[in-house]
Amino acid sequence: MGYLALEDSQVKVWIISSVSIDIQPLILRKSTAYDMWTVLAWMYGRKKRVLRTYQIKRSIYSLKQGDLSIATFFAALKTKWEELDYHVNDDWHCGSDHALYWDKEWMDQTFIFLGGLRDEFESITSQILNCDEVPGIEEVYARVESEEQRRQVMHIDTSQGSSPSAFVSRASGIGQRPVRRCSHCNKSGHSVDFCWDLHPERWLVRGRPPSSRRSPSVPEPSQSSPSNVAKSKLSSDQIKELQAYISRLSTTQEDTST
Secondary structure: OHHHHHHHHHHHHHHHHHOOOOOHHHHOOOOOHHHHHHHHHHHHHHHHHHHHHHHHHHHHHHOOOOOOOHHHHHHHHHHHHHHHHHHOOOOOOOHHHHHHHHHHHHHHHHHHHHHOOOHHHHHHHHHHHOOOOOOOHHHHHHHHHHHHHHHHHHHHHHHHHOOHHHHHHHHOOOOOOOOOEOOOOOOEOOOHHHOOOOOHHHHHHOOOOOOOOOOOOOOOOOOOOHHHHHHHOOOHHHHHHHHHHHHHHHHHHHHHHO
16 A cells, blocks of 8 residues: 555656645645645546547638649648547447447548539539438548549640640641742742753653743854853753744644634
């Protein structure tokens, strides 16, 4: 008994030292540490537990997602639910009471979580509530978070696909062909390799005369125009053949017109 009395005295000292001076007179006359603890529990323990329970529940029901992500919002609710469980002291008479209690708590948690979401998750909320059996809070959280990720991915794809730079990049290579310009005659539509002034024989090989927009003048083979002969790089025989071909072509066109 002496050992138990010594321990009880030590506990009494600890209790008295842990309370404020104005509360100490209320427990100094108690004979045991248990009596001291009972008085303090009735005076302050229950009162503080009820007040704290009210504060926690009020903060839970007023908590909304706002600008928070689904994970951050759910974590905030989870922390408050765990703190609320610490202050709740229900009396259960059998195991079924415990099961019924948690079924009710999980349903309430699901409603609180869905009710605090932003309006953009109204569709997934309706799908969950229209189920024959509302899933647990963990499954509800997983489905809502998946919807959030899907929306984020769709928003990125939409913003990239509709940006003006995307249309510019797509249309930059459409309908644009390089304009060919001859470095000899400075006319567009052909390059120097296909210039009539330099290569009339290429048009003859193709079997058709040059453009009808202009009639080319073939220089006469004479001594006064050696520069033209050298420039075209045609021999006298080739020039004669070319003149004969053009003459036949003109005769054919006149016969056809008459």
